Amino acid sequence: MNVDYNGVASAFTNSAQESFMFSNGEALAKLFVFSDQTIEIISNKLQDVSDFSQYTIIMSNATFEQFTATYLQYARDSPAMADDERHKLLCRVTELYIAVQAGSHGDWLVPMMRSVALALCQSAQRAYMATGDAGAYTQAASLLLRLLIDVLSDSSPVESSKKLGSLFVAALLLRISLRTSAAPGAYASKALEVKRMWNLPVFSPRDRTSYSYWLGRYYLVCYYVESARSQLEYAFSSCPEWHYHNKRAILRHLLVANMIRGRLPRAKLLDKYEMEPVYAHLTHHFRKGNLAGFQRVLADNVEFFRSQGNYLILLERTEILIYRNALLRLSRIHASSESGHIIPYRYILVAFRLSSQNLDMDVLEMESILSSLIAQKFVLGFLFHHQQLVNLSKKQPFPPIMAADLVTHA
Numbered sequence: 311m312n313v314d315y316n317g318v319a320s321a322f323t324n325s326a327q328e329s330f331m332f333s334n335g336e337a338l339a340k341l342f343v344f345s346d347q348t349i350e351i352i353s354n355k356l357q358d359v360s361d362f363s364q365y366t367i368i369m370s371n372a373t374f375e376q377f378t379a380t381y382l383q384y385a386r387d388s389p390a391m392a393d394d395e396r397h398k399l400l401c402r403v404t405e406l407y408i409a410v411q412a413g414s415h416g417d418w419l420v421p422m423m424r425s426v427a428l429a430l431c432q433s434a435q436r437a438y439m440a441t442g443d444a445g446a447y448t449q450a451a452s453l454l455l456r457l458l459i460d461v462l463s464d465s466s467p468v469e470s471s472k473k474l475g476s477l478f479v480a481a482l483l484l485r486i487s488l489r490t491s492a493a494p495g496a497y498a499s500k501a502l503e504v505k506r507m508w509n510l511p512v513f514s515p516r517d518r519t520s521y522s523y524w525l526g527r528y529y530l531v532c533y534y535v536e537s538a539r540s541q542l543e544y545a546f547s548s549c550p551e552w553h554y555h556n557k558r559a560i561l562r563h564l565l566v567a568n569m570i571r572g573r574l575p576r577a578k579l580l581d582k583y584e585m586e587p588v589y590a591h592l593t594h595h596f597r598k599g600n601l602a603g604f605q606r607v608l609a610d611n612v613e614f615f616r617s618q619g620n621y622l623i624l625l626e627r628t629e630i631l632i633y634r635n636a637l638l639r640l641s642r643i644h645a646s647s648e649s650g651h652i653i654p655y656r657y658i659l660v661a662f663r664l665s666s667q668n669l670d671m672d673v674l675e676m677e678s679i680l681s682s683l684i685a686q687k688f689v690l691g692f693l694f695h696h697q698q699l700v701n702l703s704k705k706q707p708f709p710p711i712m713a714a715d716l717v718t719h720a
Contacts, residue, residue, distance in 0.1 A: 335417075394443070401449050481517070526538045546564050
């Protein structure tokens with residue numbers, strides 16, 4: 311074979327030019343692939359090529375020519391590169407793809423957009439795992455943001471425009487934004503704009519489910535618990551049963567959102583999806599009003615919940631609710647006494663000390679917890695500071711946590 315001529319490079323560029331010329335996005339998506347196995351096969355075929363411009367010169371579009379040459383360089387060199395260097399080269403490929411897409415019209419490049427965007431996310435994750443540097447995620451988020459801006463700028467009807475890929479790209483941007491060192495909102499704000507198109511029938515159930523899942527996770531990080539619960543409920547119910555692992559991944563976050571809104575899972579649900587035992591343990595302590603037990607389980611599994619992005623919200627948003635449940639148990643015990651709905655502070659102090667295992671808790675700290683419970687309407691009643699009494703409402707003193715008027719919506 312002539313070392314100055316590479317049949318694979320020539321055939322590739324000819325096919326790419328033909329597909330581009332006839333606006334065949336499906337063919338381009340099959341041609342420009344990013345799976346490791348395929349890239350390695352292509353790489354072995356291109357090792358004798360030092361300059362791809364001699365092959366891409368036939369292309370009529372200068373931007374697409376540069377994109378193709380850079381992709382071929384990526385295909386040739388990436389198998390031998392470190393993950394972080396490989397990611398930088400793929401970022402360059404993505405930059406050029408965005409330029410190609412910006413010069414196009416209509417929805418024909420959407421299949422290619424999906425392929426490039428997904429490859430970028432996967433590459434960022436590999437680079438982070440290899441180096442521990444969140445900069446890879448930041449690079450990917452910046453490029454996805456640029457891509458989404460271009461997609462949303464298309465003024466054509468959604469069904470025939472680049473916007474057909476908006477849910478997919480927005481979901482990936484939300485996913486990546488949760489990993490960057492910057493505040494998630496710095497990148498996610500644009501992805502939230504897509505929500506207004508979410509229910510259009512032109513989008514596939516798969517794209518809607520994926521977007522709802524990542525939007526739910528984003529809302530959970532922002533402490534918009536009810537909005538998170540709504541999105542995650544949709545994602546869980548819409549995900550097919552045969553996507554067992556996906557439903558299990560969604561459920562991990564839905565359980566957290568539901569717990570903070572006072573909805574605890576049944577053992578049957580946890581068993582069905584073989585959830586980690588920690589969820590059953592947290593549910594048990596939450597229901598029993600055992601704050602010390604809950605926080606001990608959380609501390610023992612801190613790395614797991616940090617990896618899920620749910621550690622802080624579980625630590626911060628459950629404490630007051632567990633004190634509520636401790637008071638609820640005490641009120642049931644005290645209900646048979648003569649005073650009934652009027653409970654002395656000394657009993658509540660003992661209950662809260664047992665719950666938290668904080669034997670140094672004093673009356674003032676206990677009273678501040680009670681004040682917070684009443685102010686947030688987790689408990690209905692009145693405090694009598696001088697008499698050291700709590701007068702619980704005779705009618706439903708412990709309304710459902712879901713009924714509490716809190717800022718839980720985005």
